[in-house]
Amino acid sequence: xxxxxxxxxxxxxxxxxxxxxxxxxxxxxxxxxxxxxxxxxxxxxxxxxxxxxxxxxxxxxxxxxxxxxxxxxxxxxxxxxxxxxxxxxxxxxxxxxxxxxxxxxxxxxxxxxxxxxxxxxxxxxxxxxxxxxxxxxxxxxxxxxxxxxxxxxxxxxxxxxxxxxxxxxxxxxxxxxxxxxxxxxxxxxxxxxxxxxxxxxxxxxxxxxxxxxxxxxxxxxxxxxxxxxxxxxxxxxxxxxxxxxxxxxxxxxxxxxxxxxxxxxxxxxxxxxxxxxxxxxxxxxxxxxxxxxxxxxxxxxxxxxxxxxxxxxxxxxxxxxxxxxxxxxxxxxxxxxxxxxxxxxxxxxxxxxxxxxxxxxxxxxxxxxxxxxxxxxxxxxxxxxxxxxxxxxxxxxxxxxxxxxxxxxxxxxxxxxxxxxxxxxxxxxxxxxxxxxxxxx
Amino acid sequence: xxxxxxxxxxxxxxxxxxxxxxxxxxxxxxxxxxxxxxxxxxxxxxxxxxxxxxxxxxxxxxxxxxxxxxxxxxxxxxxxxxxxxxxxxxxxxxxxxxxxxxxxxxxxxxxxxxxxxxxxxxxxxxxxxxxxxxxxxxxxxxxxxxxxxxxxxxxxxxxxxxxxxxxxxxxxxxxxxxxxxxxxxxxxxxxxxxxxxxxxxxxxxxxxxxxxxxxxxxxxxxxxxxxxxxxxxxxxxxxxxxxxxxxxxxxxxxxxxxxxxxxxxxxxxxxxxxxxxxxxxxxxxxxxxxxxxxxxxxxxxxxxxxxxxxxxxxxxxxxxxxxxxxxxxxxxxxxxxxxxxxxxxxxxxxxxxxxxxxxxxxxxxxxxxxxxxxxxxxxxxxxxxxxxxxxxxxxxxxxxxxxxxxxxxxxxxxxxxxxxxxxxxxxxxxxxxxxxxxxxxxxxxxxxxxxxxxxxxxxxxxxxxxxxxxxxxxxxxxxxxxx
Numbered sequence: 071x072x073x074x075x076x077x078x079x080x081x082x083x084x085x086x087x088x089x090x091x092x093x094x095x096x097x098x099x100x101x102x103x104x105x106x107x108x109x110x111x112x113x114x115x116x117x118x119x120x121x122x123x124x125x126x127x128x129x130x131x132x133x134x135x136x137x138x139x140x141x142x143x144x145x146x147x148x149x150x151x152x153x154x155x156x157x158x159x160x161x162x163x164x165x166x167x168x169x170x171x172x173x174x175x176x177x178x179x180x181x182x183x184x185x186x187x188x189x190x191x192x193x194x195x196x197x198x199x200x201x202x203x204x205x206x207x208x209x210x211x212x213x214x215x216x217x218x219x220x221x222x223x224x225x226x227x228x229x230x231x232x233x234x235x236x237x238x239x240x241x242x243x244x245x246x247x248x249x250x251x252x253x254x255x256x257x258x259x260x261x262x263x264x265x266x267x268x269x270x271x272x273x274x275x276x277x278x279x280x281x282x283x284x285x286x287x288x289x290x291x292x293x294x295x296x297x298x299x300x301x302x303x304x305x306x307x308x309x310x311x312x313x314x315x316x317x318x319x320x321x322x323x324x325x326x327x328x329x330x331x332x333x334x335x336x337x338x339x340x341x342x343x344x345x346x347x348x349x350x351x352x353x354x355x356x357x358x359x360x361x362x363x364x365x366x367x368x369x370x371x372x373x374x375x376x377x378x379x380x381x382x383x384x385x386x387x388x389x390x391x392x393x394x395x396x397x398x399x400x401x402x403x404x405x406x407x408x409x410x411x412x413x414x415x416x417x418x419x420x421x422x423x424x425x426x427x428x429x430x431x432x433x434x435x436x437x438x439x440x441x442x443x444x445x446x447x448x449x450x451x452x453x454x455x456x457x458x459x460x461x462x463x464x465x466x467x468x469x470x471x472x473x474x475x476x477x478x479x480x481x482x483x484x485x486x487x488x489x490x491x492x493x494x495x496x497x498x499x500x501x502x503x504x505x506x507x508x509x510x511x
Numbered sequence: 512x513x514x515x516x517x518x519x520x521x522x523x524x525x526x527x528x529x530x531x532x533x534x535x536x537x538x539x540x541x542x543x544x545x546x547x548x549x550x551x552x553x554x555x556x557x558x559x560x561x562x563x564x565x566x567x568x569x570x571x572x573x574x575x576x577x578x579x580x581x582x583x584x585x586x587x588x589x590x591x592x593x594x595x596x597x598x599x600x601x602x603x604x605x606x607x608x609x610x611x612x613x614x615x616x617x618x619x620x621x622x623x624x625x626x627x628x629x630x631x632x633x634x635x636x637x638x639x640x641x642x643x644x645x646x647x648x649x650x651x652x653x654x655x656x657x658x659x660x661x662x663x664x665x666x667x668x669x670x671x672x673x674x675x676x677x678x679x680x681x682x683x684x685x686x687x688x689x690x691x692x693x694x695x696x697x698x699x700x701x702x703x704x705x706x707x708x709x710x711x712x713x714x715x716x717x718x719x720x721x722x723x724x725x726x727x728x729x730x731x732x733x734x735x736x737x738x739x740x741x742x743x744x745x746x747x748x749x750x751x752x753x754x755x756x757x758x759x760x761x762x763x764x765x766x767x768x769x770x771x772x773x774x775x776x777x778x779x780x781x782x783x784x785x786x787x788x789x790x791x792x793x794x795x796x797x798x799x800x801x802x803x804x805x806x807x808x809x810x811x812x813x814x815x816x817x818x819x820x821x822x823x824x825x826x827x828x829x830x831x832x833x834x835x836x837x838x839x840x841x842x843x844x845x846x847x848x849x850x851x852x853x854x855x856x857x858x859x860x861x862x863x864x865x866x867x868x869x870x871x872x873x874x875x876x877x878x879x880x881x882x883x884x885x886x887x888x889x890x891x892x893x894x895x896x897x898x899x900x901x902x903x904x905x906x907x908x909x910x911x912x913x914x915x916x917x918x919x920x921x922x923x924x925x926x927x928x929x930x931x932x933x934x935x936x937x938x939x940x941x942x943x944x945x946x947x948x949x950x951x952x953x954x955x956x957x958x959x960x961x962x963x964x965x966x967x968x969x970x971x972x973x974x975x976x977x978x979x980x981x982x983x984x985x986x987x988x989x990x991x992x993x994x
Contacts, residue, residue: 080800140513142796168652169514172804216808248883248898250799252809252865281880293877295798469989473895476987479812498990506992 071205071321072119073310074197075134078225079218080143081243082210083136085299087147089210090132092303093120093311094157096445103409103443112442115312115319121157122200131160133201135193137225139182139217141166163193171216175257176487178220179264186221187228194229205323206237206270208310211261214245214254219261230268237323240269241306244276244463253480255471260489262464263497266336266504271326273338274460275302279374286377287345304445305340308452313405313438320438328436329401329456331429334507337460341368341453343376348446356449358406358414365404365453366418372397372459385423398511399457400426404437408449411439426511461508468501513551514654516790516803517646518586519674522667524692525659526588526595527775531783532659533584533607535910539787542910543795549579552794558583558649562606569649585650587612587642589674591631591666592619611645614638620665624706625952625959627669633954635670640677647682655686655803657786658718662710663694663703672713679717686804688789689718690782693854695727696931702945704935705960711932712963715970720807721818722785722919725854725928729778735850736777736826784909785821785853788917791871792905799876801869801903809901810865810921816973819919820858822851825912839874839914843882846918847890854928861924862978863892867901872914874904893982923978926971933967940964 077086097113104112117123121130132151136159138144144164152158165186171178198204207229211222229238242261245254265272280301284293288301312319330336343365344356364376371383383396402424406414420431444450474480475494485491520529540553549559551572559570562581570580584607590596593615600608614635620627647653656678660671671689678687691714694703714721792801811817824845846868849857870879879902892899909915939945940960949955 140800140802142513142800146796169654170802170804172802173808174804216805246880248887248900250900250902251805252867252896252899252901281877285877291877292875294875298876470895470898472989473986477895477982477985479895479982480808482814483808483811502990502992 071203071323072133072201073205073322074194074201074207075120075132076194076207076209076225076229077134077136078209078211078222079138079215081212081215082218082222083138083143083147084295085210085241085243085302086134086136087151088296088299089303089306090120090134090151090157091154092300092307092445094154096307096311098156099446101443101446103448104441109442112312112440119312119321122160129156129158132157133197134159134163135190135197136164137166137186137190137221139167139170139178139221141168160197163197165190165193171220173214173251173253173257174216174483174487175220175223175260176484176489178216178222179224179260180488182217182221183224187224190225191228191232194232198233204236205321206239207233208239208241208322209269210241212243212245213258213261214251216257219257223261223264226265226268237270237326238268239271239273239322239326240265241273241275241302243302244274244278246277246281247466250277253483255467255474256480256484258467259471259497259501260494263500266500269336271330271336271338273306273340273454274463275305275340276374276463283345283375287375289347289350301345304345305342305452308342308407308444308450309340309405309454311407311440311444313407313440315436315438325403325454329403329454331401331433334504335400335456335511337464337504337508338454338456339459341365341374341455343368343451344447345375351446358410358449361449361451362404362414362416362418365451369399369402369424369453369455369457370396372462385421396423397458398426399424399434399455400429400511401434401456402436403454404435405439405452405454406437406449407440407442407444407451408447409441409443410449411441414439414451458508458511461505464501465505468498468505472498513555513793514652514803515555515585515650516655516657517643517650517653518556518584518657518659519589519643519678520586521589521658521660521671521674522664523590523592523595524661524664525667525671526590526599528659528690528692528779528782528786529586529588530599530604531776531779532786533586533604535780535783535787537582537607538910539907543907547579549577553579553582555794556585556790558585582607584608584612585646587614587639587646589614589635589639589666589670591616591627591670593617612642614642620669621948622663622700622702622706623665623948623952624669624709625949625955627665627667627671628673628709629669629952629954631666631670632673636673636677639674640681643674643678653682653685655688656682658687658689660689661692661694662707663692663698663700665706667692668706668710672710672717675713675717686719686807687717688803689714689721690786691721691723692782693723693725693928693932695725695730696935698726702939702948704932704939705945705949707932708936708967709959709963711970712966715815715966719817720811722789722821723818723854723925723928724782724785724821726778728853728855729781731850731855732781732826732853733777781823781853784823785917787909788823788869788871788915789919791907792869792903795905795907797903797905799902799904801867801901805901806867806919810867810919812864812896812921813973815970816864816921818921818925820856820922820925821853822846822918823853824851824916826851839878840882840885842914842916843868843886846916847886854925856922856924856927858920858922858924859890861891861922862981863890863896863899864921864923864977865896865899865901866890866892866918866920866922867903869903869905869917869919870914871905871916872908872912874914876902876904879904891981893977894986895982923974926974926978929967929971929974933964933971936964936967
């Protein structure tokens with residue numbers, strides 16, 4: 071089963087480039103901990119999923135369509151890919167224009183979107199025809215800008231129309247709370263509310279968390295976007311690369327099937343352990359029990375990384391009125407990779423109290439394993455959950471955007487391109503409902 | 512492909528700033544583009560032409576393979592007296608312009624907005640429109656007009672705002688950025704308050720974004736710089752250009768620009784740098800590009816409140832003395848100090864509606880984040896935009912510097928400058944002094960004065976109200992979900 075990646079906007083294209091490069095590096099890595107035969111099988115499966123193998127070419131080609139309203143980033147990303155000597159982007163599957171969307175969601179969605187739709191969908195169709203079996207789409211975009219968010223939303227709607235039976239998984243990058251784009255909260259509200267109607271799942275990653283991981287776990291002094299994107303892609307790949315449940319290899323569509331059991335709940339978050347610099351990795355050994363225990367506490371205490379987790383948060387200490395302090399989820403998937411995965415015991419995740427009262431651990435929890443090591447880590451675990459933790463930043467964004475909207479600030483920039491006050495209101499209503507739902511979990 | 516911009520420089524001041532801008536822009540590109548290839552970065556402000564023809568035709572971008580033949584600035588030069596423009600055409604930059612880009616008269620506007628706007632506007636309107644159209648036709652994706660002029664004189668303010676209206680009319684989708692030099696309180700032109708206020712109505716109505724610059728602020732900055740530079744080094748150019756290689760085609764033009772400093776050169780240089788820094792991210796690569804249209808999108812919450820206070824740092828680097836580069840954090844601190852603002856105002860003690868940091872050079876996002884976190888507690892932001900920061904990162908620093916910072920902010924402190932301008936206007940207007948010089952021009956009416964004053968008043972009130980309420984009054988509680 072193959073998956074097509076749709077890279078939207080500057081951020082989407084940078085992350086896409088990094089994702090394919092992370093995957094390509096991983097399959098060529100010699101630190102794989104399995105037999106040569108098994109490693110080859112694994113590599114072939116990965117290539118089948120994410121790359122085309124054109125005849126008479128020394129490169130494999132990423133199953134990807136690239137869209138941006140300006141050409142600089144796409145050109146750069148394509149160039150860097152080719153430098154790998156292993157993979158590149160397919161020719162003529164890049165769409166760019168000359169003029170960006172200027173951080174304006176409405177400009178992207180109302181103006182650029184309809185103009186570029188046919189061309190982009192043609193490219194997607196062409197890419198789909200290269201797949202023996204297409205399972206779905208991974209669409210990468212940021213919430214803050216105009217092109218990724220505005221055009222991206224429009225393209226996602228078009229994908230949904232033309233491929234009603236394929237899954238669409240969105241990976242969105244939540245902007246820093248301050249400093250990137252001033253109208254980012256508007257753009258984020260408009261994007262998320264629309265994606266919620268079209269996507270099967272929205273994987274949320276916060277720049278603020280990623281930044282912390284870079285500085286505290288990876289010990290990077292000057293953090294660049296490339297460093298951040300590497301963390302994003304480590305997270306994504308740790309979930310997307312092949313792994314098996316008790317019977318078979320799970321493809322991404324089945325993953326979502328498990329993780330999104332109810333259409334009102336689509337926000338996913340990924341937690342990883344361990345994450346460290348190559349230097350520290352050399353001197354570290356891990357036990358599965360310790361890793362999984364930490365991962366569970368990260369989940370309970372809603373922590374983005376293993377450092378500084380609050381161990382006081384426990385499943386037992388409910389308040390008298392029955393509300394809970396700890397994080398809860400609708401579905402969890404634990405993915406373990408590396409040495410001795412058979413011995414990784416997941417029973418810590420089978421406790422009732424980790425899940426919403428209307429589901430059951432047997433249904434809500436799945437474990438996938440893969441004995442082939444990932445990204446140089448001898449052992450590593452990822453937990454992807456449909457849980458409450460994205461509601462904190464979501465609430466923050468809705469709050470900021472609502473304040474701005476009630477003061478009518480910047481609204482003229484959106485209405486100028488045809489968006490109306492009602493469109494804003496609809497988006498607010500959708501997201502307030504999402505927040506409300508997750509609160510009840 | 513990148514987008515293109517056209518610079519329209521009007522009047523003496525506008526042309527002098529423009530001239531400095533082209534000079535610096537060429538140097539900047541020369542220091543990056545050592546092979547003399549006509550690339551996308553150059554394309555945004557320059558055409559590459561075959562100058563053997565009378566009406567030089569474009570040589571298009573050929574994916575970075577084509578060498579530079581002759582560069583022509585995407586510019587239109589307008590002045591109602593000949594002096595400055597003809598000096599430019601005799602000077603080192605003459606090859607960057609051809610005579611089809613110039614519009615001049617001989618008699619000047621006599622420091623009278625009405626003469627510039629109404630009389631010359633009517634007389635030269637078609638010609639200006641035609642010249643701009645020609646420049647626009649050379650662009651395959653025209654995104655921005657930069658209009659440079661002063662506010663105090665007659666040509667800059669009068670013809671300048673005439674051009675602005677014309678552009679708003681004929682190119683409604685192309686952004687209009689105005690760099691306007693405001694007169695100081697002790698300006699020697701008596702009618703400068705009239706001209707400024709009459710021009711401001713047009714700026715408020717028709718510009719997408721105005722970058723006001725005050726003469727007095729420029730004078731103070733220049734003085735500060737000359738004090739800071741060790742004696743014996745005064746008179747050197749403000750910005751070091753020492754590490755330009757001289758073997759590229761671009762610098763061949765540049766080599767001839769060495770000349771004596773004129774009194775306004777240092778001041779104009781600062782404004783030219785403002786333009787250069789603002790457009791750098793649109794011209795060069797960066798890990799966080801800021802397209803020009805993002806500036807208005809992020810910094811203009813209400814359509815009329817589009818006046819941005821700017822500051823730059825570092826203001827100078829020592830040319831010959833090899834001092835360690837200034838500490839990065841100091842650069843951020845400086846940019847928020849009163850002394851570095853291009854208008855006489857103190858944004859730090861007023862209310863920010865929005866603020867952008869445009870950083871160039873070897874700086875990472877984490878450096879910017881650290882500095883935002885450091886500065887934020889001391890700055891006051893409006894309630895609904897407490898995180899109102901926009902950042903840009905351009906990899907290419909200004910020539911001879913490791914890094915630089917341009918801040919552009921929408922800050923209520925601007926109303927102080929406007930109020931003082933209004934007061935000077937009212938002082939003259941009460942006595943009806945010099946009014947007849949204006950009303951005697953065809954098409955000029957008394958109503959122009961009163962409506963301009965009204966427009967300025969309401970602008971001041973708007974900023975004032977935001978400053979007083981801090982944006983709290985309009986807040987409404989969130990939507991409730993019925994459960």
